[in-house]
Amino acid sequence: MKDLRNMTQAQLIEAMTKIGEKPFRGKQVYEWITKGASGFEEMKNIPANLRVKLAEHYFIDNYRIVEKHEARDGTIKVLGALKDGNLIESVFMTYKHGHSVCISTQVGCKMKCSFCASTINGVVRSLTAGEYLGQIYALQNLTGKRVNNVVLMGSGEPLDNYDETVKFIKMATDQDGLNLSIRNITLSTCGLAPEIRKLADEKFGITLAISLHNPFESERSEIMPVTRKYSIEM
Structure with a gap:
């Protein structure tokens, strides 16, 4: 079974035509997914028989919040469970310019930065x-x-999950989806140089934040092992 959240509008349209439905049904399902629908029963303009058919072949992978902590300034940090039971954290923040979220890209991380849990x-x-x-x-x-x-x-390190990160950027900025401005996406990396160059070739126009922590090569390598492979002087 496939996760509908992980499908683009084009993929959903193709999937609907393969099961004998009109292309516009794919657009309708995509619209519900991008509205945050958590179940097929919420898709009121989708015929009941199609909802049954969808449930037989697809699922909607809902991020289930299991813990919530709210700060005085309104910042909300949550611990959420994925479909397989793995846990990750996400944060919701409110500023004068709007609402921001900090999201995870991996369960855990292999970069071994000494300051990161x-x-x-x-x-x-x-x-x-x-x-x-x-x-x-x-x-x-x-x-x-x-x-x-x-x-x-x-x-997680977003550039260690390069293909899915790129797919996310494209889906999040889709005008028929979340329709986020490309300028409003920031990617923070510990410094995977080859992937940074590859990302530059995508010409997205996102904001890239390098997690520096120390400007001195020898000291940075002690707390961020990635420095030993990719020098900050590269």
């Missing part, structure tokens, strides 16, 4: 683009507020 047990697995999006929909549903800015700075 998410690397303690290494990387369990990488998330799908649909699981990136699921965090945003869950936080929008929780707060009732539209997200304007996304920061890929939760657990």
Whole structure:
């Protein structure tokens, strides 16, 4: 079975035609998914027989919030469970310019930065683009507020999950989807140089944040092992 959240509009349209439905049904399902629908029963303009058919072949991977902590300034940090039971963290923040979320890209991390708790047990697995999006929909549903800015700075190294990160950026900025401004997406990386160059070739126009922590090569390499492979002077 496939996760509908991880499918583009074009993929959904193709999937509907393959099961004998009109292309517009794919657009309708995509619209429900991008509205944050958590189940097929919410898709009121989809015929009951098609909803049954969808449930036989697809699922909607909902990010289930299991813990919530709210700060005085309104910042909300949540611990959420993925479909396989793995746990990740996400954060919702409110600023004068709008609402931002910080989302995770992997369960754990293998970069071994000494100051980061998410690397303690290494990387369990990488998330799908649909699981990136699921965090945003869950936080929008929780707060009732539209997200304007996304920061890929939760657990995991986004560029160590390159293909899904690129897919997420394309899906999040789809005008028929979340319709986020490309300028409102920030990707934080510890410094995987080849992937940074590859990302530059995508010509997205996102904001790239390098997690520096120390400007001195020898000292940085002590707390961020990635420095030993990719020098900050590269």
